[in-house]
Amino acid sequence: MNEKDKKSIIESILFAMGEPVSLGELSQALEEDSTSVKKTIQELMDEYKDAGRGVRIKQMNNRYQMCTDPQNYEFIHKLLYEKNKASLSQASLETLAIIAYKQPVTRVEIEALRGVKSSSSIQTLLDRNLIKEGGRLDAPGKPMLFETTVEFLKYSNITNIKELPSYDEFVNGIQEKIVEK
Structure with missing residues (x-):
């Protein structure tokens, strides 16, 4: 051939x-x-x-x-997504960041880091196929583990999860933005 x-x-x-x-x-x-x-x-x-x-x-x-x-993103976005898809809420973005950096992670671990319930954020991320079940933790109740998907890579415009900045850089960047406000 x-x-x-x-x-x-x-x-x-x-x-x-x-x-x-x-x-x-x-x-x-x-x-x-x-x-x-x-x-x-x-x-x-x-x-x-x-x-x-x-x-x-x-x-x-x-x-x-x-x-x-x-x-060409902005043109595609105008045509296809602005009318049909609301952007992710701050809570969903926080939840997604935790899952991306700590994966695989349970709902309880996510909620401990955020300090609030995260069930609806997790459901939104599952519905948008940004996260998926990554198995079950071998612990009482067998809690579900969450991890990111290939859709997350596309959403983040990265080819591999290793392209994310280090967790410390990420946290420091957020703290700097909070101080600037």
């Missing part, structure tokens, strides 16, 4: 799936080794970027997804 055909197939799969696809899945579909497929994906990523196209291929934890150019 030539490179042009491989690129066409990868584009078709990523477009049709609409969600992140692993390198292994792409390799299996193409019946090619992962090194070759990864090289082809990188070439596609470069081609989209160099051509200034409105579509990109984004890598997230060794998974790939077709998405829009981040520079």
Whole structure:
């Protein structure tokens, strides 16, 4: 199979799936080794970027997804999201930050850090697919553990959870903003 055909197939799969696809899945579909497929994906990523196209291929934890150019966000946001999706509340953002930094974490641990009930914030984040159940804690009552999702990576515009600033930097940044007000 030539490179042009491989690129066409990868584009078709990523477009049709609409969600992140692993390198292994792409390799299996193409019946090619992962090194070759990864090289082809990188070439596609470069081609989209160099051509200034409105579509990109984004890598997230060794998974790939077709998405829009981040520079076009404001236009897409105006059209699709402003009318249909309210932004996250301060409580939901606080809850999401705790989960991102402390994951996997239980509701009780979140509430202990926030000092208030967090059930509705957790439900909002679950509904928006920004967090998910990450198993159960081996403790009395088997409390649910929460962790972030690939949707969170997209929402945060990062490719990996390791790209978040350190917890100390994050807390210091918030404290500086509070002092400025």
